[in-house]
Amino acid sequence: MAISLELIYPSGLTSLQNWTFENESVIRIGRDSNNHVVLHSKVVSRFHAMLWGFGNEWKIVNLSSNGTYLNNAPVPHALLTTGTIIRLAPSGPQIRFRLLVNRLIYPPKESSSKTIFLTEGLWRGLKADPILNTWCCKH
Structure with a gap:
């Protein structure tokens, strides 16, 4: 980790x-x-x-x-x-x-072939999704 x-x-x-x-x-x-x-x-x-x-x-x-x-x-x-x-x-x-703790971020549609990992709390505008246990963002 x-x-x-x-x-x-x-x-x-x-x-x-x-x-x-x-x-x-x-x-x-x-x-x-x-x-x-x-x-x-x-x-x-x-x-x-x-x-x-x-x-x-x-x-x-x-x-x-x-x-x-x-x-x-x-x-x-x-x-x-x-x-x-x-x-x-x-x-x-x-x-x-x-x-x-790394959380999976779903990439924007234009870069859908890439998986993006972000460190929890580093980007503003992200919201925690307690059901999926991931960080999500609006595109």
């Missing part, structure tokens, strides 16, 4: 950077350039944390002596839920974790 990681300003109201991962099952976070998410902060370790996806669930594992925090509590490892705030070190950067 695809996920989004959003580097947020300490107030939590402003997004500074976003990463989307659709096919990865392991995502590494840290200062080293070999990580998927590279953060240049003195409190972030070279290899600070790892996210591990299995099925529809994601787990975070702390790899740093500086610690990894979920919703302000230190954790060695934990299951992630959408909206969870990950903080690297007691005063480090904060990242919002989100599961991205």
Whole structure:
């Protein structure tokens, strides 16, 4: 399942950077350039944390002596839920974790041979169809 990681300003109201991962099952976070998410902060370790996806669930594992925090509590490892705030070190950067649920969008008539997948909530003007469990739009 695809996920989004959003580097947020300490107030939590402003997004500074976003990463989307659709096919990865392991995502590494840290200062080293070999990580998927590279953060240049003195409190972030070279290899600070790892996210591990299995099925529809994601787990975070702390790899740093500086610690990894979920919703302000230190954790060695934990299951992630959408909206969870990950903080690297007691005063480090904060990242919002989100599961991205793809919904099928029926294409307009002129492109009927194409299947379009959109991430839930990204396009305005779409309505949820609870019966079909899809997102629909008017053409």
